[in-house]
Amino acid sequence: MATRKVGGGGSGRLRLALVLLCFLVITSGVILRRVYGIAAARELQELDARRAALVAERLRLEGQIRSASGRARLQPIAEQRLDMHVPNDSQVIILPRDAHDTP
Amino acid sequence: MTRPSRVGVVHLALALFVVALLVRTAKVQLLQGRTWAASAQRQQSTERVVPAPRGEILDATGETLAQSRETVRLDIAPPEVRDLRKLRAILLKAGVPAEFARRASDPRRKWVTIPGRYLAIDVAAASAMRGVYTTAIIERAYAFSEGTRRIIGRVDADGKAVDGVELALDALLKGTPGAATVMRDSRGRRFESPAAPGTPPVTGNTVVLTINHQLQQIAERALGDAVSSMGAEGGDVVVMDPADGSVLAMASMRQDPRATASTALTEPYEPGSTLKPFVAAILMEHGKAKESDVVPTYGGELTINGRTIHDEHLAASFNLTDVIRYSSNVGIVQFAQRLTPREQFEALRDFGFGTPTGVPYPVEAAGTLREPARWSKQSANSMAMGYEVAVTPLQLASAYTAIANGGELLQPALVKEVRAPDGTVLYEHERRVLRRVLSPAVARRVRQMLLGVVEEGGTAKLAELGSFSLAGKTGTARRTVNGRYAASQYIPTFVGLFPGDNPQFVILVKIDNPKGAYYGGLTAAPVTKAVLEAALASRNAALDRRTLAASRQEQPLDSARTALKLAAAVQVASDSVSSVRRDSVHAAGVADDDSAGTTPFVATLPAPPAPRVLPLPPRAVPDVRGLTARQAAHVLHVAGFRVQLAAGAAGETFPAAGTVAPAGSLVHLAGAP
Numbered sequence: 001m002a003t004r005k006v007g008g009g010g011s012g013r014l015r016l017a018l019v020l021l022c023f024l025v026i027t028s029g030v031i032l033r034r035v036y037g038i039a040a041a042r043e044l045q046e047l048d049a050r051r052a053a054l055v056a057e058r059l060r061l062e063g064q065i066r067s068a069s070g071r072a073r074l075q076p077i078a079e080q081r082l083d084m085h086v087p088n089d090s091q092v093i094i095l096p097r098d099a100h101d102t103p
Numbered sequence: 104m105t106r107p108s109r110v111g112v113v114h115l116a117l118a119l120f121v122v123a124l125l126v127r128t129a130k131v132q133l134l135q136g137r138t139w140a141a142s143a144q145r146q147q148s149t150e151r152v153v154p155a156p157r158g159e160i161l162d163a164t165g166e167t168l169a170q171s172r173e174t175v176r177l178d179i180a181p182p183e184v185r186d187l188r189k190l191r192a193i194l195l196k197a198g199v200p201a202e203f204a205r206r207a208s209d210p211r212r213k214w215v216t217i218p219g220r221y222l223a224i225d226v227a228a229a230s231a232m233r234g235v236y237t238t239a240i241i242e243r244a245y246a247f248s249e250g251t252r253r254i255i256g257r258v259d260a261d262g263k264a265v266d267g268v269e270l271a272l273d274a275l276l277k278g279t280p281g282a283a284t285v286m287r288d289s290r291g292r293r294f295e296s297p298a299a300p301g302t303p304p305v306t307g308n309t310v311v312l313t314i315n316h317q318l319q320q321i322a323e324r325a326l327g328d329a330v331s332s333m334g335a336e337g338g339d340v341v342v343m344d345p346a347d348g349s350v351l352a353m354a355s356m357r358q359d360p361r362a363t364a365s366t367a368l369t370e371p372y373e374p375g376s377t378l379k380p381f382v383a384a385i386l387m388e389h390g391k392a393k394e395s396d397v398v399p400t401y402g403g404e405l406t407i408n409g410r411t412i413h414d415e416h417l418a419a420s421f422n423l424t425d426v427i428r429y430s431s432n433v434g435i436v437q438f439a440q441r442l443t444p445r446e447q448f449e450a451l452r453d454f455g456f457g458t459p460t461g462v463p464y465p466v467e468a469a470g471t472l473r474e475p476a477r478w479s480k481q482s483a484n485s486m487a488m489g490y491e492v493a494v495t496p497l498q499l500a501s502a503y504t505a506i507a508n509g510g511e512l513l514q515p516a517l518v519k520e521v522r523a524p525d526g527t528v529l530y531e532h533e534r535r536v537l538r539r540v541l542s543p544a545v546a547r548r549v550r551q552m553l554l555g556v557v558e559e560g561g562t563a564k565l566a567e568l569g570s571f572s573l574a575g576k577t578g579t580a581r582r583t584v585n586g587r588y589a590a591s592q593y594i595p596t597f598v599g600l601f602p603g604d605n606p607q608f609v610i611l612v613k614i615d616n617p618k619g620a621y622y623g624g625l626t627a628a629p630v631t632k633a634v635l636e637a638a639l640a641s642r643n644a645a646l647d648r649r650t651l652a653a654s655r656q657e658q659p660l661d662s663a664r665t666a667l668k669l670a671a672a673v674q675v676a677s678d679s680v681s682s683v684r685r686d687s688v689h690a691a692g693v694a695d696d697d698s699a700g701t702t703p704f705v706a707t708l709p710a711p712p713a714p715r716v717l718p719l720p721p722r723a724v725p726d727v728r729g730l731t732a733r734q735a736a737h738v739l740h741v742a743g744f745r746v747q748l749a750a751g752a753a754g755e756t757f758p759a760a761g762t763v764a765p766a767g768s769l770v771h772l773a774g775a776p
Binding site for chain 1: 166167170172173174222223224227239244246248286288292294295296297298317320321323324568569570571633635636637639640641648651652655732733736745746747748
């Protein structure tokens, strides 16, 4: 009849506990990594949406600046408020430039 | 045999259960793993198409004309919203119509879609609230004017091109959509999978047009003013660069709101007398006439094949130059007799009439140019006067570029460049000669003839500039409505080459059915002058100023004195009869009692603005001898005078230094290099 070693049972339980602990740590690591990844993805998405919103805002403001500084808007204002007019061709002086100047 | 203990049975059962679990796990993971993984993927994530932003459309100087931007559509589930009052206030602040803000805050409604698109930043506060759902939508934003939009076209609410350049170049502009994997978390919230980032969308290519937005706005303003002041039904202005065929501006205006296309490309019309220079050119090219050749004009009336043709300028005879200068119908018909129908047809065809120009636009009219086999007895004469042939304004301007550039018909261009999103140039416009239609010498001689049209005695005196030469030709044609000539309705046109000696612009102005004055020289010619003056005063209107400086005609002091006296005389006799000459208008098959020649003519041009009265006292003209032109001009400006450069001894002024002159008056400064 085989005899049971007293110390052998304790070693087996310890080994099992270590295996379970490792499993728990690894599983927790995987879950934590996944949670972190999802959170990062969501934050990235929010930042991307914010960037797109800011780009759209920039484009709108650029369009408004273009419109406000455009000839179609400024010329009537200059004519009506400042009593300015488009000069005739004789009033336009084209000063000659050196050949190396950019046109 | 010993019976198994109860503990043994339990152990055995547990062992079997573990074995069964392992077998099942192996089956699910190893044998069916891919199937279940795919099934899970379908349940937990979805594939989403990411729309690609359309490419930008720029003008020739790099200004943005059309671009895409991201907007959002708002959908609201009122029962899910916790603070409806707050939501309503936010929506009203974001510009949502009051009625829809009220609906969105009504808890009895289950779902409300807010019409329109909003910038995400404007509705950010609402988007953060529970029960508010946003859908990103790419919107096309257009800058600048309505006229520019006629060229560019538009896209519909789904982002599909509808007309204009947007439609013609849709394949280049629309880009490639991307894909994204969207996952759901435990709360059902969606997020893009970090493990499967998907394919990013590729933005469409950037299209750079040849249009110069400054010149475009100038053309639109001048056309709008003219249409408004003349009570016209519309008009077109086309400006082209004769050096490379680029379309620099193309403004169209119609009172009819249904006409949304660029009518300079889509509406052909009979060009009238603006076709006469081509007949003259053909004659000279074939050696069948020269400028000094004279034909009888019988006092301005000729009956030929049973039809009587009239002139406005009555003379016994004209040479070819004067036929063009005075726009003589009788004269050009007499000269056209020297051409065979085939010669006349082939030459006009070679100038591009009857064929679409091929610019990238979804719809373009070919115009009408019938073959000689389909001509009537009157056709050759009619076509010499610009009837029985229909052209679009772009075709006509394009044909004139051949006269302007020395005889080469160029492919008109509307697209200057196409660039990939990374900046790589995919296409660049290069000057493309379709054919040589005139020899350089004949083209130069025709240009010389056209200079006379804008000088004293010509039909386009009102287009004349003070410091630059302008060549051109007026035309006033009967207007057809439903295939018949309409009574007292005309289409005046002026085509100018600026400057006349070395053209940088070919500019065509066409007015549809103006009320009152209707001759091209009285309606379209002044619009041309207005466009050119504004372009000269503009910093960036596609003019080469260095070349332009060489073309400037300096006024010598003697002529400046004469000009001052003349200006004074004109001011005094402002109500005298206009010396502007008129085109000869004659359409085939129109009764003479309805012709322009028998209709009393009243010029209804807007009166020139009254000179501004300056309250400043007169002052002496300063002595600027010894100063450079720039310094002298500055000193004179500071002293309160306007300055015009003139030829003569450096530093000399007229009025002379020391002369007391009214503040704000014009001082001619000699010494222009």
